[in-house]
Amino acid sequence: MRARAWGAVAAAVVAVVWGGVGYLSTRPTDFHSYRVAAVGSAQSAYTGLVSGQQASRALAASRIPPPMATAMLGDSRSAIAGAQKRLARDAPPDERTTAMRDELAPLLLQADAAISGLEDAVAHGGAVELRARADAADPVADHLRRFVEEHG
């Protein structure tokens, strides 16, 4: 009897968890969930981009070794790629979220391009070029931060 009761409890827990996961994974995207995803993407891209800028500036000032800057830029690239993937996962459900996507998607492309430029400068350029490319990415970083603050 005791084993049967435990079995019933376990089956009920499995059913509730299964149902919950099923509901969450098939629920259509609404404004709130899209906004959360978009802000999360922008935050990841912002962190990745600024981290890449900081690593580049630190390398230009000889404060970190080149392998560390290369590794950090690789992490930045992964963060921005992850942000792009997250944004593309769901279609925007209404006009407001479509406007959000139209604002954010180009920013993510620019952030990716900025990191590519910094990687090139680490591989082939000098300290001056590295600083210049890091500074050139400031407007994109500022825009991403504004996006997070506005919609977050």
Place this chain on the structure above:
Amino acid sequence: MKKFLGITLGILTAVGGFVDIGDIVSGSQSGARFGIAHVWVIVVGVVGICVYAEMAGRVTAISGRPVFDLVRERLGPRVALVNLLGSYAITVFTLGAELGGVALALQLLSSAPYLTWVPLVALLLWLALWRVRFETLERIFGLAGLALVVLVVGVFWLGPDVGALRHQALHPGPVPGETWATYWFFAIALFASAMTPYEVFFFSSGGVEEKWTPRDLVVARANVFLGFPLGGLLAFGFMVNAAVVYHPIGMRVDTLGQAVLPAGMALGELGIALIILGVFAATFGAAMETGLSAGYTVAQFFGWSWGKLRRPRSAARFHTTVLVSLLIGVAALLTTIDPIQLTEYMLIFSAVALPLTYIPILVVANDRHYLGDRVNGRLANLMGVIYLVIVVAAAVAAIPLMVFTRVGG
């Protein structure tokens, strides 16, 4: 001299155990998002681990047996099995996270992807656990881990806004843009990182390996009351650096590189070299402790011969368990899960498992059959009960907060 050397066990436990990948990740993330508004959690965590590690050390020094062994004997195999399953699972995933931390540190030095380092680190760890003497490991990683002090020193070079830091420390709570849910989520992660179950099991079993007797009680207490607060100070270093560098610009910490970069900004390449050495030592030391703890708990539950000091042939099942645990940790990492994410999940599930570890310790520490007149006094019991309430509250809230905040947002 022997007592002085004995304290190195505490330093190793503190640096490799208190400051591990969990503290690095949770401290840095919390500092970037909330400034030092969670500093009180570090204090609460340090006091909590001191309370329970003192009990575990006393139990070991008086009875000559490790805590887990007594838990099984005192509470029976069923309760001990639940304890074993919970703590073993958490310990093995912690081992995976620590291995990931070591590999990430090596990635920063070499720029080679961390996954290429994982098998090599695991092999090195296995060889160290297999061949190198306990005292040698203690001294190497205990002392190298102290390089993390560079973070605490370096923060003064970063020109911190002392007024802002004081405001954050004195006004705990979410900053603009954050919610109470995320604030408490990170508080629980920080608390769990301070009170990770393997710390007490390693501390207690290490005491048995070092053959503590009642005469060593002073050393055990010195280990606890010097080692763990020192570890807490180093963990605070990660938080305050992230608070100074990242919090004002709204940046988060998602990678180990971001966590250690402030040391380079403050002290240049020397600072970076020291901080990476410290991270390597702390995470490798913690990987060593978690690997041994996994073996200790399983072997003590089943009553097998165990111990790092025993020749592998005379404790074959213990050494096999350590090796299998290591392979599980490596397999978890080779799924390509991000070690930082693995750490975040490990901390939350660790919070859930905390009562399984600490309730039995409190019970055993009050048993005159094992401790005679050295059972808990009123203060130890008062603190123990207060911390049990905190631990249970953290365990109950951990999963709902994880779901609600989507793992901290």
